[in-house]
Each structure stands twice: as structure tokens, then as C-alpha cells.
Amino acid sequence: MAQGKAPETVVRRIPRYYRYLEDLFLMGRDRVSSQELAGRMGLTASQIRQDLNCFGGFGQQGYGYNVAELRRELARILGLGELYRLIIIGAGNIGQALANYHGFDKDGFEVLAAFDSAPDRVGTRLSGGVMVHAMNDLEAFLAQNHTDVAVVATPRDSAQDVADRLFAAGVHFVWNFAPADVTAPEGCHVENVQLTDSLLMLSYRARGFGRARE
């Protein structure tokens, strides 16, 4: 697939396709139909065929997709054959949880270090063994250690400032968990994870079930 050619909405579905193909692969399945994928993805079979055509078109009419082949191709598209160096800014609840997250290794992300401005955190190690450095040492660290991705798990008011320091110091990719959207300059990229947004989707669905607030 020529990167950048698939529409953004299709691109955002690739990780889910990959997860389902991984499940099928681990179950030992050889082939999967667009109908079955459609059921799993909540799309129509024709949307599935359109999506997968964007990535190269692996299906054969009436025969379905080869699970191992499609999984391998999706992994390649997702850049899973590479190793990315990652740091974590903010060693609070979320930062610590991510530092200890075991899925990073599997997906090719190596956690180099964490950074925090709280004096009682600096110089300690998180339970997974990652060292917490002082925020003041960020630029010096980045000059010495090539870093591809930074997790921003700071309070909302410092998120953009921290991201700007990262971009200026040569980090191209930011995974932002602060409760404020961060923007990236040309050539850089942010994934804003707004945990509160999905919580608010739940309160939207739950409306009328809760008690009235005082």
C-alpha cells in the first residue's frame, strides 16, 4: 500500500483489523471471509473488501482471505517490524501504569526513561525498573539518546509546552494522555488519547440511570 493513500477513517481501522487477524492466527485459522470480518468489525462485507483493497487486495472471490498473509501484511503496514525508542513524561498514575505496561515489548516499543518535575520522584525507579529523570535534563537526555516516541502524561496545563520541547528536541511522535489536545508541527504527529471522552460517552448512554447530583 502506498502510505497516505488510504483515507484516514480506513487507516484508523487497521489496528482493529490487525487484532482480529492476530486472534484468528492464534486460533490456527487458515482463511476468513469478508462476511465474518464484517461481523467482527461492525461493517458490511462490501466495506471490508473496499478497506482491504486499499492495502493491496488479498481476497479471492468466494474464497476469502488468507489469515497468515493478511496478518503479515497488516503488521508490515503498521510498522511492527521495527523497534521504536520511547520515553514517558510525567510519572503519575497514568505514566507509571504505561511504564509497567507489558504490551510495549511485543509491539516493538522500548521504554528508555521517564521524566518528572516532582523532586521526590526524580532519581527513583518505577516498579518496572524505568528510571525517573528530572524534567530539566530532558533536552540533554534527548541529545544523547535517539528517541522516536514520547508519552505525555502530564497535567493538562503543561501538555502543549512539554510537547513543544519534545518536537524542538527532535522527537517526531507524541502519544498524549493529558486531558487537553496537543497539536504537532508539520512533519510531527500526535495521537491524543482522551480517556475522559469515552467516559463521557458512558455518561451519555447512562443518562437517566444515575442519581441527580446535588
Place this chain on the structure above:
Amino acid sequence: MAQGKAPETVVRRIPRYYRYLEDLFLMGRDRVSSQELAGRMGLTASQIRQDLNCFGGFGQQGYGYNVAELRRELARILGLGELYRLIIIGAGNIGQALANYHGFDKDGFEVLAAFDSAPDRVGTRLSGGVMVHAMNDLEAFLAQNHTDVAVVATPRDSAQDVADRLFAAGVHFVWNFAPADVTAPEGCHVENVQLTDSLLMLSYRARGFGRARE
């Protein structure tokens, strides 16, 4: 707005609209144009007007939206005037981080308890003060304590089983952080938060920047 009438893609944007309106409100702004909202949301001004028409239509041609009024209406649509009781299943990294998350209070979610099957966690309190109960006591707890929302932060293989126990015991809403999508029966609802999906979006963007994996 008649709930259920707005398309799902529009509904999913409501939390972001609300966040932006909250920012503007806190900055003391009186009015906002659809052009400005469009810039913030990454949509066109005409999409903004269409979206907000789904919620009742507050704008006046050439005059923009009243910030306080639109914020209040979005809060009402999001069910933010109510208090929801929440439990957390799985007191690992993510479960603990969420139990200590301070945004719950503000959004009307009260954390009642956590549950875990690891004997060394049961009977302890998380750093925020939430008590960890045994998984075996889940149904007895739910029979005694009305619970609106459950966070599922278990390993992937137990997520659906745990969710099924929750639904059977009368919990209608699940916020799932396990790395496997969970499905809900009719009348119940799941928000699947796939942290890995946004990580894979970063490796997709970062493809070619990392080192080749051995």
C-alpha cells in the same frame, strides 16, 4: 435533543465539543463562531452547524454560539448532571491508575470499590483509598450496592467472562480497558478503550523511523 436521533459519528464528537466549550467558558469567552469551532475540531464550519443542529440549534446567523448556553446544553446531553456509581475490576496497573484518577469526581463518577482475584491484593486499599474485594464477592457486593458502571481492567482472556457476570448482576455499562473487545447484550453498553490501537497508529506513522527488529 431526542436521544438516539443524532448519528453515531456526531454523538462521538459531543465530548470534544464539550471540552472545547469548557475551555472557552473558563477563559471567560461569551461567544464562539462555527468557524472557530471548525478549526478546533478539524471540521468545516458547515459540519459544525449541522452537528449542533442535531442537538437543538443554538446559533444565530453571523452571531455565533453563546458559550455558556451551549456548554450547559452539551453537559445536559452528556448526562453530567447525574451521579453514577462505579466499580473497578482488576487492580493491576491500569485499574490502580483509574482508581486514583481525579477526574471521576468532576464528571460525576463515584468509585465504590475495586475487585481482584489475586489473594495478595484482596483486602488492601489502593493509594486513593479504594478497597480491593475478592472477585468471588462481586455478585454479593452488586446485590447490596447499586452500581451503574464497571471498569474492566482484567487480562484479555477474562474480560468477556467478567463483563457477562457484571451484565447478569444488573450493571448496564462497562468501560473496557482489557486488550480484547467486549460485547454487551441488548440494553447494555460497552465502551472499548483499545490503548494498543492508538499505539499502533503511532507505529504506523513512525514506520521507517525505527530500527529494524532482529
